Amino acid sequence: MNGKAGPRATGEGTTGSTGTTRTRLDRGRGALGPALELVHTGRAPTRAVLTAELGVTRATAGAVAAELEALGLIRVDARPAAEAGSQGRPSHRLEVAEDGPVALAAQVHADGFRAALVGLGGRIVATAPGCETVDADPAKVLGSVVEAGAELLRGTGRRCVGAGLAVPSAVAEPDGLALNPLHLAWPAGAPVRQIFAERVRAAGIEGPAFAANDVNLAALAEHRHGAGRGARDLLCVATGHRGVGGALVLDGRLHTGSSGLALEVGHLTVNPEGRPCYCGSRGCLDVEADPLAFLTAAGREPGPVVSLLQQANDLIRGEYADPVVRMAVEALIDRLGLGLAGLVNILNPDRIILGGLHRTLLDADPHRLRAVVADRSLWGQSGGVPILACTLDHNSLVGAAELAWQPVLDDPLGALARV
The missing domain is CATH 1.10.10.10 (Winged helix-like DNA-binding domain superfamily/Winged helix DNA-binding domain)
Structure with missing residues (x-):
């Protein structure tokens, strides 16, 4: 389109x-x-x-x-x-229209879940208080997040066009199975789309329900409304609360591969002697460049109250002058840069955007990260690939809403007649 x-x-x-x-x-x-x-x-x-x-x-x-x-x-x-x-x-x-219909957006991550109502233009209209615990039963979690969204709809009285869910796992098509929700303790292959759709219908929410990987949805939102707008071939790499994910927009469209599993960048090896990874390998981006890896490198114990992502961001922003913190930042930047350079060699994107902790690392030392990517990549040496920070707050939520808005964008009259 x-x-x-x-x-x-x-x-x-x-x-x-x-x-x-x-x-x-x-x-x-x-x-x-x-x-x-x-x-x-x-x-x-x-x-x-x-x-x-x-x-x-x-x-x-x-x-x-x-x-x-x-x-x-x-x-x-x-x-x-x-x-x-x-x-x-x-x-x-x-x-x-500021008072127009909305989509219900839901996101589940390692440190909790959140629901929001999102209008056209990627505008977040209302959000429910986030939950900081995630049950090992996906049905319980998705039931709770849908009920939070239903409460928002009742409170605002807005018409709903559908619902979208962002999860930190590869989501296989066409069945909507979460194949590797490693950081959620959910069973591999959990039918998250089916469960989510059932909970949406049970809550009396009209419209279709969708589910997809959270970083894919962050890339979709940023491409339409944020730092990726105008890019033809866009690479997005992000670390949220745990692990590292990647997404690719090719020729203006989100690329998910033959079955929704494309670009598992978290399992690129960037430190052959590094930490064991959940995938069975060692030194993957997933365990070498996420918030837990940073806190460990900085010699800090993760706290029980604040999310890992917030702890890591607060440490960089508040104590960057500490030599130990600075060395940890540099170590993660070097690992991230090595992974990005490999991706640049393979994909040749016209823009890279970074989210979560990676956005904070870029802000802390943009020159170092760009230099590592340029030095390690063929195309980086020939002119450099712009590396930018994601600009949308809660971009995975906005991207989840984009899933629900897509049928309306495809056929406004037909979609609204069905809800």
Whole structure:
């Protein structure tokens, strides 16, 4: 859905006629989804830009925008004002509707779970208090997080288009099985999508339910709304509460492989003499560049109250002047840089974005990380690959909502008729 919406409409009738307006809308109906995605991702801030991006006439673009507004999805500025110094007729501004429908987003990680309501544009409308314990039974956890989301929906009275779940595990397609939820103590192969969908239906929440890997969803959210916007081939690497994950956007689309299991970057070896990994190997990124690895390198015992990610971030931001902390930062940067360099050699991305603790490491010493990647990668030496920090808070939650929003982006009329 990154291309044009189809051939340019022609033969428009006289403006103001009800019949002509209906004809324009009929001709532009196939453009409703592409138009909504353009507004959703911020690529069509005005009706003039929408017209150009869709490749339709101004009248057809106006009819499409009006229909999306009638559906409660966007708002069209009724009285556009010209910007200072501009010439010609001002264009109507387009924005997502602040009071429009929402998607229920849920995320489970090693240190708890959270639910949120997310509107178009990746806007988090409401969040439930996070839980800091995760039961070994996925049905109990998913039941609790869905109930938290249902409570948000009852409290806000918002219409829900569907639900999405982010989990720290590879999720196999087409069955939605969490194959390696190592840090959750869940059984391998847990049918998380089925369980989640059942809990969503039991809570009376309308719309389809989806589940996917948390870093894949973070990459999807960042590509549409954050630091990855505009990239064609985007590599995302992140460490949240435990372990390291990676995701790839190729030619503007999330790449998940033949069965949803692509880019298990956490199991790249970056220290052959390093720690034993859960996968059976040794020195993988998963155990050499996550929050626990950093706290261990810095000689700090993980505390029982605050999450590992927060402990690690707080230590870097508050005690970076401590030589031991600084050495631990440098050690993790070198390991991370080695892994990124290998990925650059294989994938040749046009941008790398880092999330979680890796974002904090980049902030602490950006020159060191970029130098390691450049020195160890062929394409890095030829000009460098931009390495940026993720910019969205709770990007996995936003990405989970993107799963639920996708049917609406594909077919606004049909999807909203079903919920």
